[in-house]
Amino acid sequence: NAGVTQTPKFRILKIGQSMTLQCTQDMNHNYMYWYRQDPGMGLKLIYYSVGAGITDKGEVPNGYNVSRSTTEDFPLRLELAAPSQTSVYFCASSQRVAGGADTQYFGPGTRLTVL
Amino acid sequence: AQSVSQHNHHVILSEAASLELGCNYSYGGTVNLFWYVQYPGQHLQLLLKYFSGDPLVKGIKGFEAEFIKSKFSFNLRKPSVQWSDTAEYFCAVNRNYGGSQGNLIFGKGTKLSVKP
Numbered sequence: 001n002a003g004v005t006q007t008p009k010f011r012i013l014k015i016g017q018s019m020t021l022q023c024t025q026d027m028n029h030n031y032m033y034w035y036r037q038d039p040g041m042g043l044k045l046i047y048y049s050v051g052a053g054i055t056d057k058g059e060v061p062n063g064y065n066v067s068r069s070t071t072e073d074f075p076l077r078l079e080l081a082a083p084s085q086t087s088v089y090f091c092a093s094s095q096r097v098a099g100g101a102d103t104q105y106f107g108p109g110t111r112l113t114v115l
Numbered sequence: 116a117q118s119v120s121q122h123n124h125h126v127i128l129s130e131a132a133s134l135e136l137g138c139n140y141s142y143g144g145t146v147n148l149f150w151y152v153q154y155p156g157q158h159l160q161l162l163l164k165y166f167s168g169d170p171l172v173k174g175i176k177g178f179e180a181e182f183i184k185s186k187f188s189f190n191l192r193k194p195s196v197q198w199s200d201t202a203e204y205f206c207a208v209n210r211n212y213g214g215s216q217g218n219l220i221f222g223k224g225t226k227l228s229v230k231p
Contacts (some may be wrong), residue, residue, distance in 0.1 A: 045219070098215065
C-alpha cells in the first residue's frame with residue numbers, strides 16, 4: 001500500500017492565484033483530514049471529512065475549500081492565495097471506529113510559499 | 116478551548132542519555148492521548164497512544180509514556196536515546212465521548228537532537 005500520497009511536494013504561488021493540493025489514500029479509511037503546520041506552531045486542522053460527500057470545518061478553515069467525492073480523494077483548494085497561507089500542508093486519514101482512539105496516517109506534506 | 120502544551124522547544128542530548136518530554140493538556144473530561152514523531156524527511160507517524168486501561172503505554176522503538184490524570188500529563192520517556200531518535204515529537208489529544216471522538220489538538224512539538 002502507498003498509504004497517503006500528496007501532490008505536489010513543493011509549490012510557489014503568487015498572491016491571488018489559486019491551486020488545488022491533491023491527497024489520495026488507498027487504505028479505505030472513512031476519515032480524512034487537512035492540517036497546516038507553521039514553524040513552531042504544531043499542526044492546525046483546516047478541514048476534515050467523515051466519508052464521501054461529507055466535510056466539515058476545522059480550527060482554521062478560512063481561505064480554503066474541500067470536497068470529497070470518493071473515499072480515496074480529498075483535495076484542498078486555495079482560491080485566492082495570500083502570504084498568510086505560506087505553510088506546510090499535511091493530509092491524513094484514519095479508520096474511525098466507535099469506542100477507540102484511531103491512528104491517523106499522514107502524507108509527506110506539501111510545502112507552499114505565497115509571494 | 117482545549118490546548119496541549121509541550122514544555123521544551125528543542126532538547127539536545129548525547130547518545131545513551133535518558134529522555135523525558137513533557138506534555139500537558141487542558142481538558143478535564145475523558146481524553147485520548149497520542150505521541151507522533153516526524154523523523155527528518157519522513158511522514159508523521161504514531162509512536163504510541165492511550166485511550167483506556169494501563170496508564171503506562173509502551174510504543175515503538177523503546178518509547179513509553181505515562182498518563183497521569185491528576186496532573187493532566189502524558190510525558191514521553193526513553194531510558195537511553197540513540198542518534199536515530201533525532202526527530203520532532205508531537206503530543207496530541209482528543210476528547211473521548213465514549214462512542215465518538217473529537218478532533219485532534221496538537222502541541223507545538225519538541226525537536227530532539229541526539230549527538231553521537
